[in-house]
Amino acid sequence: MIPLSHYLIVSAVLFAIGTAGVFLRRNLITILLSIEIMLNAVNLSFVAFGRFAGDVDGQIITFFVITVAAAEAAVGLALVIALFRQRESLNPDAFTSLKW
């Protein structure tokens, strides 16, 4: 059997990749994809802990996270479309109207 720590390490690496993507990339769609990677990393550790503790709650919260991620993707992509229509750009540095 695989130790719990191995699943947690995979989860941590995936989360770090997602975080790096949010900070390093300058494309709104890639940033949204990085957020999805982070959500999936957390899902993996939830399911691993749930299996470890013998509790079905780990899977249930994953189910809710998937639902919220679907809602987040729909609203986020709608925002991306609206922003692209305004500025003809996907670079987050192009949207600085609130910067002083």
Place this chain on the structure above:
Amino acid sequence: MPETIVFYTFSAVAIGASALVIGQRNTMYSVLLLIASFGALSGLYIQLDAPFVAMAQIIIYAGAIMVLFLFVVMLLNAPREDAAEWDRAHPLHHPNIGRFGALLATLLIVQLAWALAKVNGLDAPVGARTDASVGSVVEMGRVLFTRHTFAFEATSVLILVAMVGAVILARRESGEQ
């Protein structure tokens, strides 16, 4: 032994594909690689005796959400990221900020290693204490509709709000051409 090989294969695919998602300049390839990453993750869920989550992962994430992303990528037909401009203009490019960030990251890693060294039982096999039937779809449905009914109903409201919000955000203003 075969399950060890399966675990490392799926983990390597998930991590490699995710790293390539970040590395790609073409958003189209990023989305397709992320689908591969999600497929590998659902293999890990199967190994953790979570068949429902694995199927939901493939159907909802790889199927629905990623198709939505693909639609937007194709619809916008966006130009590729400009790397040269990014290198000059990025606020994190300043050397002192980089050093400070490296210091913070090192501290965080030391703290994490220290915390992990104090925890016992992490090396226990993940399925040692309990049998696999705890993750069955029957059990999950029972718990979902008894203990978590309110969260389940709240989710339906969330989906409705997100749907209305997406339609309103993405629609064209009536004054626009």
